[in-house]
Amino acid sequence: MSTLAVNNITKADGGxxxxxxxxxxxxxxxxxxxxxxxxxxxxxxxxxxxxxxGNGISSHGTYSIARSTTVPSGQGFGYSWKMDCTxxxxxxxxxxxxxxxxxxxxxxxxxxxxxxxxxxxxxxxxWIRSNLTGTLTAELLDTDNTRQISxxxxxxxxxxxxxxxxxxxxxxxxxxxxxxxxxxxxxxxLAAGSNFTSGTLNTSWASTTNANRVSSSNINIASSTSxxxxxxxxxxxxxxxxxDFEFESYATTLEKCKRYYHKMxxxxxxxxxxxxxxxxxxxxxxxxxxxxxxxxxxxxxxxxTFAVLTASEVGQSVSSIAIDxxxxxxxxxxxxxxxxxxxxxxxxxxxxxxxxxxTTYLAFTAEL
Numbered sequence: 001m002s003t004l005a006v007n008n009i010t011k012a013d014g015g016x017x018x019x020x021x022x023x024x025x026x027x028x029x030x031x032x033x034x035x036x037x038x039x040x041x042x043x044x045x046x047x048x049x050x051x052x053x054g055n056g057i058s059s060h061g062t063y064s065i066a067r068s069t070t071v072p073s074g075q076g077f078g079y080s081w082k083m084d085c086t087x088x089x090x091x092x093x094x095x096x097x098x099x100x101x102x103x104x105x106x107x108x109x110x111x112x113x114x115x116x117x118x119x120x121x122x123x124x125x126x127w128i129r130s131n132l133t134g135t136l137t138a139e140l141l142d143t144d145n146t147r148q149i150s151x152x153x154x155x156x157x158x159x160x161x162x163x164x165x166x167x168x169x170x171x172x173x174x175x176x177x178x179x180x181x182x183x184x185x186x187x188x189x190l191a192a193g194s195n196f197t198s199g200t201l202n203t204s205w206a207s208t209t210n211a212n213r214v215s216s217s218n219i220n221i222a223s224s225t226s227x228x229x230x231x232x233x234x235x236x237x238x239x240x241x242x243x244d245f246e247f248e249s250y251a252t253t254l255e256k257c258k259r260y261y262h263k264m265x266x267x268x269x270x271x272x273x274x275x276x277x278x279x280x281x282x283x284x285x286x287x288x289x290x291x292x293x294x295x296x297x298x299x300x301x302x303x304x305t306f307a308v309l310t311a312s313e314v315g316q317s318v319s320s321i322a323i324d325x326x327x328x329x330x331x332x333x334x335x336x337x338x339x340x341x342x343x344x345x346x347x348x349x350x351x352x353x354x355x356x357x358x359t360t361y362l363a364f365t366a367e368l
Contacts, residue, residue: 020246021246022235022237022238022243022246023235023236023237023245023246024104024108024109024112024122024236024237024238025052025102025104025186025234025235025236026051026052026102026253026256026257027050027051027052027053027253027256027257028126028232028233028234028235028245029077029078029079029232029233029245029247029248029253030050030067030077030078030079030080030081030232030233031078031079031250031253031254032050032051032052032250032253032254032257033049033050033051033067033079034051034257034258034261034262034263034363035047035048035049035051035261035263035363036048036049037049037066037067038064038065038066038067039064039065039066040064040086041062041064041086042055042057042062042063042064042065043057043061043062043063044057044058045057045058045099047261047367048065049065049066049067049081050067050079050081051257051260051261052102052256052257052260053081053100053101053102053234054100054101054102054103054367055083055098055099055100055101056097056098056099056100056101056187057097057098057099058095058096058097058098059093059095059096059097059193060089060092060093060096060097060098060191060193060222061085061087061088061089061098061191061221061222062085062086062087063083063084063085063086063098063221064083064084064086065081065082065083065084066082066084067079067080067081067082068080068081068082068230070082070129070230071127071161071232072127072129072161072163072232072233073161075127075233075245076245076247077127077232077233077245079232080127080129080230080231080232081100081230081231081232082228082229082230083098083100083190083221083228083229083230084227084228085221085222085223085224085225085226085227085228086225087222087225088222088223088224088225088227089220089222090220090222090223090224092191092192092193092194092220093193094193094194094195095193095195096191096192096193097189097191097192097193097196098189098190098191098192098221098222099187099188099189099190100187100188100190100229100231101185101186101187101188102185102186102234103182103184103185103368104182104183104184104185104186104368105179105180105181105182105183105295105368106144106176106177106178106179106180106181106182106183106184107178107179107180109176109183109184110176110178111238112170112176112238113170114142114170114171114174114175114176115145115171115172115173115174115175115176116172116175117172118170119170119171119172120170120238120239121167121168121169121170121238121239121240122140122167122168122170122236122237122238122239123165123166123167123168123236123237123238123239123240123241123242124138124140124164124165124166124167124168124186124234124235124236125163125164125165125166125233125234125235125237125242125245126163126164126188126231126232126233126234126235127161127162127163127164127231127232127233128155128161128162128164128229128230128231129155129159129160129161129162129229129230129231130155130158130159130219130221130227130228130229130230131158131159131226131227131228132155132158132219132221132223132227132229133154133155133156133157133158134154134155134217134218134219135152135153135154135215135217135218135219136152136153136154136155136188136189136190136215136218136219137150137151137152137153137188137189137192137201137213137214137215137218138150138151138152138153138164138166138186138187138188138189139151139185139186139187139188139189139213139214140168140184140185140186140187141184141185141187141208141213142171142174142176142183142184142208143182143183143184143185144174144175144176144177144183145173145174145175145176146207146208147171147173147174147205147206147207147208148202148205148206148208148213149168149169149171149202149203149204149205149206150201150202150203150212150213150214150215151166151168151203152201152215152217152218153166155219163233165241165242167240167241169204169205171205173205180295180296181368182368186234186236188231189213189214189218190219190221190229191218191219191220191221191222192213192214192218194211195210195211196210196211196213196214197211197214197215197216197218198211198216199211199212200212201213201214201215233245255292258290258291258292258294259292259293259294259295259366260294260295260365260366260367260368261363261364261365261366261367262290262294262298262363262364263361263362263363263364264361264362264363265360265361266304266354266357266358266359266360266361267358268354268358269354269356269357269358270315270353270354270355270356271353271354271358271360272309272351272352272353273286273351273352273353273354273362274286274287274288274335274351274352275349275350275351275352276335276337276349276350276351276352277347277348277349277350278308278344278345278346278347278348278349278350279346280344280346281339281342281343281344281345281346282338282339282340282341282342282343282344283336283337283338283339283344284308284337284339284344284350284352285324285334285335285336285337286334286335286337286350286352287332287333287334287335288332288333288334288335288362288364289331289332290330290331290332290333290364293330293331294330294331294364294366295330295366295367295368296330296366297328297329297330297366298323298328298330298333298364298365298366299323299364299365299366300321300322300323300333300335300362300363300364300365301362301363301364301365302321302360302361302362302363303359303360303361303363304354304357304358304359304360304361305317305354305355305356305357305360306318306321306337306352306353306354306355306360307352307353307354307355308337308339308344308350308351308352308353309350309351309352309353310343310344310345310348310350311345311348311349311350314343315353315355316339316340316341316343316344317339317340317341317355318337318338318339318340318352318355319338319339319340320337320338321335321336321337321338321352321362322335322336323335323336324336330366333364335352335362337352
């Protein structure tokens with residue numbers, strides 16, 4: 001009979017099965033890229049490329065962010081996240097910051113027992129590569145209780161993949177709220193101004209003071225347009241030691257990611273998205289069901305060229321698409337579609353489709 005070991009299940013012959021769902025982060029293997037595999041000219045933060053990981057950019061440099069096939073050899077990864085500086089900024093403004101982060105729901109963190117005498121230590125591990133060498137800072141930021149802890153690590157060799165393992169002590173203060181909102185951020189600082197570096201680094205859990213969050217020796221990714229950073233294999237787990245990265249199927253990771261960002265992408269120039277019905281001669285409604293259920297009520301993002309099809313499948317171009325806020329929820333939404341001309345027939349069925357444009361998409365966002 002198997003016995004439970006730290007982060008693993010031990011077989012009768014002494015071998016080890018990986019313990020499922022040990023990684024508190026989603027998509028740490030960089031498999032899912034629903035939004036885009038490449039963006040350019042970014043000067044502000046947001047969710048741009050790889051699912052579940054955001055970028056903080058404030059008052060510092062211009063960047064391209066992309067999916068890369070440069071990965072650590074023999075480790076099982078297919079992609080890495082890559083950030084390139086395209087406009088340098090050698091003078092750090094006080095409020096400047098460039099970060100790579102993921103936010104975690106409080107209800108997914110109850111098992112770490114934060115805020116109790118039994119609070120678990122957490123170990124963050126990842127692979128990183130850069131032309132720069134020197135010190136960087138990783139942070140756990142508890143936004144429920146305004147607490148944080150930081151640690152430094154070093155890139156020792158330029159243009160070489162290095163695995164980093166950082167253990168953070170458990171925090172006996174500040175229980176995390178058991179809900180669907182962001183409770184803990186895992187942050188890697190690629191640049192930071194004096195607002196974040198001028199104090200004494202908090203290497204133990206403490207009340208958040210911005211000046212104590214980042215090392216004064218932190219690298220500056222915008223020091224040159226030659227600068228780049230690549231990251232993959234990001235894992236946060238309970239315990240005081242890093243274990244092997246937890247690989248899961250693409251389908252499993254995609255389903256987890258769709259809780260936060262659900263994209264419906266055309267796969268042909270006239271692809272049909274959702275069926276619906278005409279309310280008036282220039283207005284139609286199109287119900288959408290979300291699987292999996294989204295984290296919260298989503299907002300809508302669209303791209304490309306849409307058409308509403310008449311009963312004879314003639315495409316009428318669309319002037320606007322919006323979510324009907326009288327019917328929206330985390331499980332479903334109804335799209336209000338305004339046709340550009342009065343060619344629809346009230347009461348008829350219809351479909352929302354791409355209009356000779358395979359770049360057309362609908363995306364629903366409920367990010368943290």
